[in-house]
Amino acid sequence: MTTPISQLDFGLPELDEQPNESGPVLQQAKVFRPIHYLGSKLRLVTVIRDCVNSLDPSRGPVCDLFAGSGTVSLALSQEREVLAVDIQEYSRVLCSALLKPASFSTEIVAQVLNEIRVSEHRKQLQWAVEPLVSHELSCIKQALSGNPEPLCDLLEHGCILADERDLCKATDQDLQGAINETRRRLEARSLVKGSRALVVRHFGGAYFSYAQSADIDAILEVVHTKPFSQRDSLLAAVLSTASDVVNTVGKQFAQPIRPRTKHGEPKRHLVSKIERDRSRDVLNNYSAWLARYQSLAKSERNHQAIQGDYLEVLGSYKGKLSVVYADPPYTRDHYSRFYHVLETLCLRDNPAVSTMEIKGTKQLSRGIYRQDRHQSPFCIRS
Secondary structure, three states: OOOOHHHOOOOOOOOOOOOOOOOOOEOOOOOEOOOOOOOOOHHHHHHHHHHHHHHOOOOOOEEEOOOOOOHHHHHHHOOOOEEEEEOOHHHHHHHHHHHOOOOOOHHHHHHHHHHHHHOHHHHHHHHHHHHHHHHHHHHHHHHHOOOOHHHHHHHHHOOHHHHHOOOOOOOOHHHHHHHHHHHHHHHHOOOOOOOOOHHHHHHEOOOEOHHHHHHHHHHHHHHOOOOHHHHHHHHHHHHHHHHHHOOOHHHOOOOOOOOEOOOOOEOHHHHHHHHHHHOOOHHHHHHHHHHHHHOOOOOOOOOEEEEOOHHHHHHHOOOOOOEEEOOOOOOOOOOHHHHHHHHHHHHOOOOOEOEEEEOOEEEEOOOOOEOOOOOOHHHOOO
């Protein structure tokens, strides 16, 4: 009879966690949490590393076959060459930044941050979303004073993309007026098509405040002008920032906060969390994350991070690996559902969004999911 893993005593040492407002956690065991991750093995990396070493005392190359947020890959990389593999691009970016951190000086980091702060693109985005930023602040103020209805309507009907496609209209006329004016301004600056206002249009009001969305778009614009040798580290810091500031339960991206009960009553206890998350400064948070990625130790080992199907990668590397560590999904919950926003930030491809039908009315999927969201066969019981 197999003992459930939750009942096993691994004899794990207590980890010296040092959380702060920006969210990252550094450990004495030299592990690094880049994002809030479902099923993270952060507390098991010592056991996993010991098991791998017992199988291969020679410290040969290891493949982390379903690498996720990269915490296991990073732990294993301290003693051996690592091949990190995942079907999702956001995982490749994180693993690349952890295993092969870019070499950029403090001066370069300061230069990148200054470029973002003073960029013309950021100014245009801030001007475009100003009507919705003002309305959102007013909604939060009203909610804190005892009237949460306008804030509830914003969370439920504030997605610009849904309005563009005529799939959802606000019941609050002030909100609809702010959406109309923001759309007019985005159109005036040619920001409706393409990916230069991707976060604002897709995720503003739902996962992030409109001001936060504009800053994330501004960061992405600058990051994509940088050399490929620096880009993964710069982009990984965007993912870490998004994971910290996102306004959801559990800091995942499965779906935006539901502001009402099943009976339609506002969840008043959520107001303070909404206000706290949406007031987080994106650029300050991004600056802190850049410093953390910059501080990662550089390795002489030939680590690799690959986006690809596990079977294809195993076929390509047959005979070249000493150990394969395989930790695939093991529940019906598709991981892509929890991190599709991070995938979109990496791909920046203005994706088609899935729709659903409720009571005969077509709407965008509540989570604003990509139509091509990966559906893992490991999450299907058969």
